[in-house]
Amino acid sequence: MKTKEALVIDLFAGPGGLGEGFSSVKDGNGHAFFKIGVSVEKEASAHKTLTTRAFYRKIKDSGIGLNSYNDYLLGNLTREELFSRFPLEAKEAQQETLYTPHALGDDNDDIHQRIEELVKAHGNKPRVVIGGPPCQAYSLAGRSRNAGIKDYKAEKDHRNFLYKEYLKVLSIAQPDVFVMENVRGILSAKIDGEIMFPRILKDLRAPGRVTKIATPRYKVFSLVVKAKDATNPVYDDPSDFLIKSENYGVPQARHRVILLGVRADLGGIPGTLIPFDHQSTVEQVLGELPKLRSGFSKRKDITKDWETTISKNATTINRLLKERFKQAGALDIKPLKKLARSASQPVEYPRQMPKHLIEWYRAEKPPCVLNHETRGHMESDFLRYAFSAAYTQLSDGTSPKARDFPDDLAPAHENWKSGAHADRFRTQAANKCSTTVTSHISKDGHYFIHYDPKQCRSLTVREAARLQTFPDNYLFEGNRTQQYVQVGNAVPPYLAQQIGRIVLELLT
Ligand SMILES: C[S@@+](CC[C@H](N)C(=O)[O-])C[C@H]1O[C@@H](n2cnc3c(N)ncnc32)[C@H](O)[C@@H]1O
Structure with a gap:
């Protein structure tokens, strides 16, 4: 009845x-x-x-x-x-x-x-x-x-x-x-x-x-x-x-x-x-989504150039991190090869994902992963993103504050170290739950850096949607900026x- x-x-x-x-x-x-x-x-x-x-x-x-x-x-x-x-x-x-x-x-x-x-x-x-x-x-x-x-x-x-x-x-x-x-x-x-x-x-x-x-x-x-x-x-x-x-x-x-x-x-x-x-942690819910690369926002976007840039950055970052972490040398942050900027293959559900969330995300399994496309970033921010993600890994999930960034990576803000910009770049640590997904994610990705330095990017709309627990077949309409705002709200x-x-x- x-x-x-x-x-x-x-x-x-x-x-x-x-x-x-x-x-x-x-x-x-x-x-x-x-x-x-x-x-x-x-x-x-x-x-x-x-x-x-x-x-x-x-x-x-x-x-x-x-x-x-x-x-x-x-x-x-x-x-x-x-x-x-x-x-x-x-x-x-x-x-x-x-x-x-x-x-x-x-x-x-x-x-x-x-x-x-x-x-x-x-x-x-x-x-x-x-x-x-x-x-x-x-x-x-x-x-x-x-x-x-x-x-x-x-x-x-x-x-x-x-x-x-x-x-x-x-x-x-x-x-x-x-x-x-x-x-x-x-x-x-x-x-x-x-x-x-x-x-x-x-x-x-x-x-x-x-x-x-x-x-x-x-x-x-x-x-x-x-x-x-x-x-x-x-x-x-x-x-x-x-x-x-x-x-x-x-x-x-x-x-x-x-x-x-x-x-x-x-x-x-x-x-x-x-x-x-x-x-539940970020990696548990994002770990198995297709890996993607970021793009160049201010120049022609070519995969090979991205790989070369991120590779070069990896050498710099390894050097900078060694000054701080003994184990930095062992960290592999070389870029993954042949990554795309968007993906639409079928979704995998990893075993490490908590059962309640697997059931929830895939109750209505879509035929392909939706709204999973990266943004372009300023070339100067690539170094900061990779540094932030690698630092977070080495410090067991603590994203670096402005004062933790080496001077070589400081952006040209007058009061960068004053405290006002302490959290200007924030990696969403793999081993913790994320910080609040807000509509600010639509403006730039600085607070929502992916924990994997080998992808060197901010979160996609789908990743933000997973953190917000939208089922995987929930489609966000509108352009990408509008989609981010919707998810954050x-x-x-x-x-x-x-x-x-x-x-x-x-x-x-
Ligand atoms: C915080 S969001 C709501 C999120 C929603 N409860 C959910 O769970 O997805 C607030 C929404 O109110 C909308 N809004 C703002 N002023 C409004 C108005 N006067 N009439 C209708 N919608 C409005 C905004 O566009 C925004 O999408």
């Missing part, structure tokens, strides 16, 4: 990390419990990714649909051809993402109308709102950008109040549960001298007070700390809402605030996430699945 399925309203959906995790949750009968009714996203490439994924979910159970989707991934079919073969599913997928990118705040008529229709059609089955309103004032990067703007007033920047759009949707959809994700900065952000977090919590507990629409009240729970009094969950420390993804099977230190709102009259007490015994789907399970338990 099929249990009732829950309607999901996905706001600020990005490429759909949260939605993917929720969509993968099965009820006791093996049926998908959460059904995304609408995903709202304003950026065109992320919107395209969402639509492709929505389409895939609709055709994946049909053999013929899956073959066609795989043909699209292989480049044998255009997206238009794919959609035209399955017009019904394509239309449903496009409807799910409102046909075009939509911005909450600007396009509310369309968005709210669709949500009202869905809520009405869904009857009294459970409803869930998910998503995280971005906010300039919360993110440290946003704060420092704004500090440089003359006469900037945080209280006048509408982007600091997008969470009120979230409240409006809570008033319209009146969900049983909501899940709101945000960066850690939300805990300390101030506007007009006022710390915003207590006010945001207060507003989420009683959205109607802000929206002036009669709305149920909500209890807001942490997903990692049990409330002392579950009937009235209040927490001693705002950081009780912080989730450290690396403790939950994600090979990445990603710390995000995630709030679980439960309609006060629902009466249930949600569980908390169960920590894993071990953290997402909630790790594997974490989202665990949150989805807690919500399922609560609702059934």
Whole structure:
């Protein structure tokens, strides 16, 4: 027997990390419990990714649909051809993402109308709102950008109040549960001298007070700390809402605030996430992806030239490292030969990959590795990348700070050693979980250097997507820069699945 399925309203959906995790949750009968009714996203490439994924979910159970989707991934079919073969599913997928990118705040008529229709059609089955309103004032990067703007007033920047759009949707959809994700900065952000977090919590507990629409009240729970009094969950420390993804099977230190709102009259007490015994490492999840070389960004890109340059660099770096590490002489950092810049062969799953992640990545195995193409780098950065990767290997996973770089490799920043640039180049160590994959990865690869000096490069979109736990057949649309931004913005789907399970338990 099929249990009732829950309607999901996905706001600020990005490429759909949260939605993917929720969509993968099965009820006791093996049926998908959460059904995304609408995903709202304003950026065109992320919107395209969402639509492709929505389409895939609709055709994946049909053999013929899956073959066609795989043909699209292989480049044998255009997206238009794919959609035209399955017009019904394509239309449903496009409807799910409102046909075009939509911005909450600007396009509310369309968005709210669709949500009202869905809520009405869904009857009294459970409803869930998910998503995280971005906010300039919360993110440290946003704060420092704004500090440089003359006469900037945080209280006048509408982007600091997008969470009120979230409240409006809570008033319209009146969900049983909501899940709101945000960066850690939300805990300390101030506007007009006022710390915003207590006010945001207060507003989420009683959205109607802000929206002036009669709305149920909500209890807001942490997903990692049990409330002392579950009937009235209040927490001693705002950081009780912080989730450290690396403790939950994600090979990445990603710390995000995630709030679980439960309609006060629902009466249930949600569980908390169960920590894993071990953290997963970068090499465990990237080790078996096809090896690639970087490219020259400022000159003609020829494989032979790359090999010669990296070989020459290896001699310099071996000399520089010997001054520091006794064992440096034994380290082979000569470039791998005949590497390509992109790969599309079938994916291998190594034995060292933790079982939970093999099952997760390959549950829907693609016919070839997707979005796995390297960037070009400045020739002067090749030396720094190789040095950083080799140093990290020799120091058992500690990436060198600016002060650890030899003077010969220092970039021409006046205050390179002052501390401001301490982490300008960061290798993602093979034997640890990665640092947070942020959308900054789209700008340059300096914080996301591959641990293998023989490839001398930054991570590809697919590698970043693996660290974010996107399944291997999740296709990121748009150009490469846009793909990096999408991956960096997402909630790790594997974490989202665990949150989805807690919500399922609560609702059934
Ligand atoms: C942090 S990302 C969300 C990630 C998403 N929850 C996931 O798991 O993949 C925030 C997204 O909100 C989008 N966005 C920003 N302002 C928006 C608005 N007013 N309406 C709709 N989307 C918006 C951004 O383009 C970005 O993709």
